[in-house]
Amino acid sequence: MSFDINNFVLDECKRVFSRNADTGTMNFLVSQIEDPSIQCDSEEIVKNDAKGTPLAKWSQGKTATFSASNSLLDFNLMSWQFNGEDKTIATSGATVNAPAIEEKTLTSSDLLEIVLANSVVNSGTVSTPVYKITVSTLTRDGACKQVFTQGASAAAGVFTYTAATKKLTFNSGDLAVGDKLFVAYEYSTENAVVLYNSADKFASSSEIWVEIKGHDICSTGTVYAGYVVFPNATLSANTTVSLGKEDSFPFEFSAAQDYCSDNKELFRIVVPQPAA
Amino acid sequence: MSNSLNATCWVCGKKYNHCFKCKDLAGYRAVADTPECYQICSIIREYREGIIKATEAKQKFENIGITLNCSFSNILPEVVRDIRMIIGLGTEKTDIKTEKIKENKK
Numbered sequence: 001m002s003f004d005i006n007n008f009v010l011d012e013c014k015r016v017f018s019r020n021a022d023t024g025t026m027n028f029l030v031s032q033i034e035d036p037s038i039q040c041d042s043e044e045i046v047k048n049d050a051k052g053t054p055l056a057k058w059s060q061g062k063t064a065t066f067s068a069s070n071s072l073l074d075f076n077l078m079s080w081q082f083n084g085e086d087k088t089i090a091t092s093g094a095t096v097n098a099p100a101i102e103e104k105t106l107t108s109s110d111l112l113e114i115v116l117a118n119s120v121v122n123s124g125t126v127s128t129p130v131y132k133i134t135v136s137t138l139t140r141d142g143a144c145k146q147v148f149t150q151g152a153s154a155a156a157g158v159f160t161y162t163a164a165t166k167k168l169t170f171n172s173g174d175l176a177v178g179d180k181l182f183v184a185y186e187y188s189t190e191n192a193v194v195l196y197n198s199a200d201k202f203a204s205s206s207e208i209w210v211e212i213k214g215h216d217i218c219s220t221g222t223v224y225a226g227y228v229v230f231p232n233a234t235l236s237a238n239t240t241v242s243l244g245k246e247d248s249f250p251f252e253f254s255a256a257q258d259y260c261s262d263n264k265e266l267f268r269i270v271v272p273q274p275a276a
Numbered sequence: 277m278s279n280s281l282n283a284t285c286w287v288c289g290k291k292y293n294h295c296f297k298c299k300d301l302a303g304y305r306a307v308a309d310t311p312e313c314y315q316i317c318s319i320i321r322e323y324r325e326g327i328i329k330a331t332e333a334k335q336k337f338e339n340i341g342i343t344l345n346c347s348f349s350n351i352l353p354e355v356v357r358d359i360r361m362i363i364g365l366g367t368e369k370t371d372i373k374t375e376k377i378k379e380n381k382k
Contacts, residue, residue: 155354
């Protein structure tokens, strides 16, 4: 007898993953799914009589949109949401600029010179280097106290930067023992991950699988794995990246029909027979 | 590009306009308002970075007409202080070297 079930109890939406529809190469995979749902809509056309009473109805323009949240900030998912590409992983051959913030409570040996942990990125040219460095002292509650600017020579409120030694030099009397110094800059590194949200890049379509798990109504020990397959889905770039401790990260994708399929499906739900 | 005076020359302290995104165009304006100020800034930077020695820096200052006898009226006091210090160091080293050569000749 062929395998046939009509209903089962849904336990969880286990994971969602996207792959290249042609090659099968993985784009992203998220497994901390919250509040998954598929919204199915269609446009209804109604023919009324002279009194406005419906005579006939037709449906057209079917759509399906999957939405959920991931409990964790997933860089692969976000990168495909924003730019339709993999996140950028820096390498020795392709370094990236990473921000650095150094905070230091000054001792008597720090009043004239501070050595930074990293070399500041040169945002100018080789012949005219420009090192963008933000320097200020902080109040006890962490607010900005005195702002310093960079110059050719150290003076009151002016510091110099020596790239060869990564050294900031201050004027005598500008800094005092116990001051908290704040320094912000960018440095080049081969050990960083970057996630871009570019104004001119968007998600492209991919095949997305939603894996669900459930069990038989009569037998809790009989577990079913089901798959909702969207052959031609496009992630939406509309999302809210909430940065609270307890927040999760919403994502949604809309299905377009698989035009070359006989079934013209927006999605299909497949439940195979569990392995014996 | 706006014409606001958004930059301050590191050498003379004058305000000027500079587009910090157009680094390929007149790159010197990232730090100085004129090529003359930029030359001074560049010599000080090269000395501080260890690219040139005090004697070479002194010579470069001389090449653009800057010696201890200059008025320095248009240059920020702290920059004047560093120029004088570098020229002073360059002069001392030159004199010691010259004296040593003279002594060796004797």
